[in-house]
Amino acid sequence: MIKIDDYELLLKLNEIGTIRGTAKAILISQPAVTQRLKFIEEYFGELIFIRTPKNLILTPSGEIILEHAKKVVMNEQAIKNMLAKSSNEVQGTLSIACSSLISQRFLPKILGEFTNRYPKVTVDLVTGISEDIRKNHKDYHVCIIRGEKLKESVSIRLFDDPLYIFDTEPFPKDTLKERPLISFKSDDSMHELVDNWLYHHQQQIKPLRTMTVDQIETCKQFMKQGIGMAVLPKSVSDSMMDEFPHVALELDGKPVTRYTWVSYQEGIRELPQVDEFIKMLTNQTFL
Incomplete structure (x- = not known):
């Protein structure tokens, strides 16, 4: 049976372009990724990727399956968000993309306090350089970046x-x-x-x-x-x-000076878990 994790794996394989790189990114072994991909291809009865020495190339069938995977993952997240909004209790998924420096220096303490206060929230954290986060900022509820603020988002300056x-x-x-x-x-x-x-x-x-x-x-x-x-x-x-x-x-x-910003899409604070995290973040004293 195909799971949500399998669709997420296909999206990650397509994004990164190699089995080795994907295994490293999602912290599981390369043989495990290869085995899971083989299972998914057998399930659909189609070759999804052509393996070349340098990277993975989507087949025409793979393109159709990948579009389906995107819709499934988006619908799953939308349902989780709707359930989180309808509940009086703060729960659901909170996805954060954070500058490596902030994630190492400040985020452990902040997330420690947040998860203690809201144990039913699942935190999905990605770290990296701000430039990379900007490219995919719409994939996350909250982005914590350095340098210039995100122009297409609501941005709050955290500290200089x-x-x-x-x-x-x-x-x-x-x-x-x-x-x-x-x-x-x-x-x-x-x-x-x-x-x-x-x-x-x-x-x-x-x-x-x-x-x-x-x-x-x-x-x-x-x-x-x-x-x-x-x-x-x-x-x-x-x-x-x-x-x-x-x-x-x-x-x-x-x-x-380097500026540090928290950025998010208009309306996303309607999700209680996102709103509470941003409140906690903006109430912090960083320096």
Whole structure:
């Protein structure tokens, strides 16, 4: 018998394009994904994907089945939402897409409080860089992103996160500082802020080369080991202020800042679980 999970698996396989990548994303083994796909194809009696060395390609039959899968998943979610709205008790599914930095630094405490208060709510959480979340923002009830707000959504600014440049070596005022720069994977708006600030301060600071790492925590550790400078937001570096030389990023006397927003579609707060989460989020003190 085909389940909702099977339809969700087909959508995820089509989105990611590989069995290996899908297995990694949904945290189950590659053979398990292959076996489940084989079962679904046998159920429909049709080949859904052609397997190539690089990716999965939808067959014409697969396109029809995938359209059906989208409708089934959407209808299932719509029914859950209707039931959640009609109930006096806060329950149902709350889907959140959240910036990796916020999910690591602030979200565990907030979700801990939320799930204790509303144990019947199922939380569906996806994390990643804000740029990727923007592309699929309509797939989620709530998006917590960094940088620019979502233009087609209702957006509330949660907090401003000023940037600092850190190093194990001092920042001299009168001579040019030449050091490697360690950067972490982020969206383009973050890199633009840093590049713009460095351009206006090229007489004081010159990166010899740039090393890019995946995680902000790796970036911090590399800086602490003396490998080079790193630009970090206050939210993840306030404990380092007393320990390492640093300079606040400013332009025209104003701090260079990353904004954090909670964004959602108009009307979605009619769902009690979404409304309660947004209330909790906007009542938090972040910095």
